[in-house]
Amino acid sequence: MKIYLPRDAAAKALGAESIAAAIQAEATQRGIDITLVRTGTRGMIWLEPLVEVEIDGIRHGFGPMLESDVPALFDDLAAHPRALGPVDELDWMKRQTRLTFARCGVIDPLSLDDYRAHGGLTGLRRALDMTGQQIVDEVKTSGLRGRGGAGFPTGIKWQTVHDADAPQKYIVCNADEGDSGTFADRMIMEGDPFTLIEGMAIAGLGVGATRGYVYLRSEYPDAIAVMTRAVDIARAAGVLGADVLGSGRAFDMEIRTGAGAYVCGEETSLLNSLEGKRGVVRAKPPLPALEGFLGRPTVVNNVISLATVPVIFEKGAQYYADFGLGRSRGTVTLQIAGNVKRGGLFETAFGITLDEAVNDLGGGTATGRPVMAVQVGGPLGAYLPVSKFDAPLGYEELDAKGGLLGHAGLVVFDDQADMLQMARFAMEFCAIESCGKCTPCRIGAVRGVETIDRIAQGDGAAIELLTDLCETMKEGSLCALGGFTPFPVMSALTHFPDAFARQKEAAE
Amino acid sequence: MRTDAAATVAEDQLKTSTDRILSELEGLEGPLLPILHALQAEFGFVPQQAVPLISDRLNLGRAEVAGVISFYHDFRAAPAGRRVIRVCRAEACQSMGGTDLAQRLQDKLGIGWGETTPDGSVTLEAVYCLGLCACAPAVQVDGDLLGRADMDRIETILEGAAQ
Numbered sequence: 001m002k003i004y005l006p007r008d009a010a011a012k013a014l015g016a017e018s019i020a021a022a023i024q025a026e027a028t029q030r031g032i033d034i035t036l037v038r039t040g041t042r043g044m045i046w047l048e049p050l051v052e053v054e055i056d057g058i059r060h061g062f063g064p065m066l067e068s069d070v071p072a073l074f075d076d077l078a079a080h081p082r083a084l085g086p087v088d089e090l091d092w093m094k095r096q097t098r099l100t101f102a103r104c105g106v107i108d109p110l111s112l113d114d115y116r117a118h119g120g121l122t123g124l125r126r127a128l129d130m131t132g133q134q135i136v137d138e139v140k141t142s143g144l145r146g147r148g149g150a151g152f153p154t155g156i157k158w159q160t161v162h163d164a165d166a167p168q169k170y171i172v173c174n175a176d177e178g179d180s181g182t183f184a185d186r187m188i189m190e191g192d193p194f195t196l197i198e199g200m201a202i203a204g205l206g207v208g209a210t211r212g213y214v215y216l217r218s219e220y221p222d223a224i225a226v227m228t229r230a231v232d233i234a235r236a237a238g239v240l241g242a243d244v245l246g247s248g249r250a251f252d253m254e255i256r257t258g259a260g261a262y263v264c265g266e267e268t269s270l271l272n273s274l275e276g277k278r279g280v281v282r283a284k285p286p287l288p289a290l291e292g293f294l295g296r297p298t299v300v301n302n303v304i305s306l307a308t309v310p311v312i313f314e315k316g317a318q319y320y321a322d323f324g325l326g327r328s329r330g331t332v333t334l335q336i337a338g339n340v341k342r343g344g345l346f347e348t349a350f351g352i353t354l355d356e357a358v359n360d361l362g363g364g365t366a367t368g369r370p371v372m373a374v375q376v377g378g379p380l381g382a383y384l385p386v387s388k389f390d391a392p393l394g395y396e397e398l399d400a401k402g403g404l405l406g407h408a409g410l411v412v413f414d415d416q417a418d419m420l421q422m423a424r425f426a427m428e429f430c431a432i433e434s435c436g437k438c439t440p441c442r443i444g445a446v447r448g449v450e451t452i453d454r455i456a457q458g459d460g461a462a463i464e465l466l467t468d469l470c471e472t473m474k475e476g477s478l479c480a481l482g483g484f485t486p487f488p489v490m491s492a493l494t495h496f497p498d499a500f501a502r503q504k505e506a507a508e
Numbered sequence: 509m510r511t512d513a514a515a516t517v518a519e520d521q522l523k524t525s526t527d528r529i530l531s532e533l534e535g536l537e538g539p540l541l542p543i544l545h546a547l548q549a550e551f552g553f554v555p556q557q558a559v560p561l562i563s564d565r566l567n568l569g570r571a572e573v574a575g576v577i578s579f580y581h582d583f584r585a586a587p588a589g590r591r592v593i594r595v596c597r598a599e600a601c602q603s604m605g606g607t608d609l610a611q612r613l614q615d616k617l618g619i620g621w622g623e624t625t626p627d628g629s630v631t632l633e634a635v636y637c638l639g640l641c642a643c644a645p646a647v648q649v650d651g652d653l654l655g656r657a658d659m660d661r662i663e664t665i666l667e668g669a670a671q
Contacts, residue, residue: 009638009639009640009653010639010640010642010643010655012653013640013643013646013653013654013655014643014655014656045642045643045655046642046643048643048655177637177639178636178637179637180596180598180599180600180601180636180637180641181598181599181600181641182637182639182641183639183640183641183642185639186639187639211537218545218582219635219636219637219638219639220638220639221651254536256538256541256542257541257542257545258541258582259541259544259545259580259581259582259583260580260581260582260635261579261580261581262636273541274538274541275537275538276538276539276540276541276566276576277540277576278575278576278579279579279580280579293537293538294537294538335641335642336642337600337641337642337644338599338600338603338604338641338644339603339604339644340642343641343642343643344642345642366604375599379598379599379636409600409641411599411600411603411641412603413603414603417602417603422599422602425599425602429598429636432636433636435579
């Protein structure tokens with residue numbers, strides 16, 4: 001009997017470890033021989049812990065499991081109270097285009113054999129037969145853009161590093177996924193770590209870099225453990241090292257742990273942190289592509305960008321580019337989170353609307369109350385009201401609605417949310433996490449909290465001051481922390497003016 | 509870095525451990541963060557006494573090393589309580605009542621963010637996202653993650669460990 005159960009942090013947080021223990025105990029007691037494979041998560045977090053049992057080669061799902069549901073797994077499965085049917089046939093799975101996450105939740109994350117059997121390393125082998133320029137051209141053709149938030153064309157960035165002349169170049173993976181509502185990086189690192197390793201190796205071959213680093217936030221201990229182990233396994237198998245897959249070409253990498261600073265998700269402050277300095281933002285230029293880690297040409301890419309590279313090389317750039325909308329090519333990994341009935345990760349071609357994501361896929365709020373707002377793109381993203389839900393999710397399309405796609409996290413709020421407090425929190429968070437280098441962010445965020453407090457106490461005139469302050473932060477900050485904090489603040493003020501005015505009436 | 513009063517360790521123990529950690533890690537590219545993490549893993553905090561040892565070996569100014577330690581939220585100047593509870597304060601958790609949960613925890617423990625109970629049993633920390641946003645609110649009790657956390661489950665874990 002073959003049973004699958006995620007070892008993903010979200011599954012664990014919902015009780016997967018006790019389910020695993022109960023399955024082992026029950027099997028032992030009944031004298032049934034089982035193989036329990038610990039996988040990543042499929043991304044249907046509302047069904048976790050999701051047990052899968054292989055029946056005639058098809059994986060049937062059971063979830064969300066309680067310990068008391070475990071004994072019935074060894075009886076008539078069709079009658080199991082948590083039976084969901086074949087997992088691949090579930091609506092949530094069927095409607096997706098899983099390219100980057102094709103293996104996540106399916107394979108044992110630390111089995112290189114499993115990885116190979118599901119198409120792994122095909123892309124790297126193909127890249128090994130190409131020149132650096134051909135590799136960069138392939139990425140350009142795919143239309144892949146930075147999935148971390150900025151949406152910069154990945155191929156152009158690689159070209160700059162490729163063309164730079166230096167004795168040492170680097171690939172740095174930004175795994176400092178600090179945005180609330182986002183967990184795609186964590187999920188892929190825990191569920192399919194070799195795809196990130198393979199993507200970084202291809203990047204290294206493309207631009208002529210022989211060393212790579214993953215800067216991984218300390219808040220993700222499970223991801224750190226899986227990635228560290230995966231790098232060791234890949235090195236032992238000759239995927240990494242002085243002779244990548246017997247090609248005579250070198251690429252090796254290390255996992256580095258962050259230390260709890262949100263601003264280190266900004267690429268230049270990440271590089272300073274990686275060098276062992278304070279995570280203070282650097283002025284650009286020089287671009288990291290020319291003077292990055294230790295002053296050398298460096299590709300800094302997000303986890304999902306790099307983890308998508310293998311499938312582009314496996315299936316071909318055009319195959320990937322054929323998905324999408326406008327200038328947003330390929331797939332977007334939506335993370336539907338917060339106050340939502342069905343939360344999780346949903347990978348689909350760009351172009352799906354907010355309404356479909358939140359109301360159809362997500363099933364509305366968890367509390368059952370009306371949806372009031374969705375914050376798209378993390379703590380620096382705008383709060384969008386229901387009236388903007390027709391917005392298709394694409395970089396330019398969301399920009400036109402005054403939003404920011406960011407890392408494609410959607411945090412849903414019901415009508416009980418206090419939008420003035422959410423605006424205040426955005427400023428408070430910026431004040432806590434500011435690196436301190438530039439004044440609009442360092443001082444502005446503190447003044448922002450004070451100004452919103454004045455509005456809360458009924459000082460309507462302070463609204464103009466807040467608007468002006470946001471303008472200053474937006475125009476005058478060195479990086480996106482100070483520069484984008486005005487998005488949640490101003491969107492809350494613009495779309496939910498009652499939350500700011502009601503306070504005034506209360507005071508009068 | 510936390511603002512608790514700085515703690516110290518015995519000089520010979522400090523020197524032996526710091527020397528060992530430095531010898532092991534100083535060859536890395538950008539070795540300072542791995543060294544600080546290793547010191548914290550060893551002592552439960554980063555002793556200020558280690559600053560001159562690190563700056564000598566890495567050829568950095570003492571102020572520079574101290575500045576790096578103080579920049580990052582993770583590094584402590586004194587040991588944490590026996591249990592560490594980290595509560596996510598970020599938006600997704602707020603949308604599911606995280607603020608209320610945090611307030612109840614603070615009231616129950618009688619401490620604020622970054623503080624340790626007087627008996628040294630529990631340290632309460634704010635964290636900004638554990639990546640459990642689809643099963644909010646999220647809490648971490650030592651190594652255990654909790655999704656859809658509530659007071660009952662937090663208390664069960666705390667009591668479970670006390671037995």
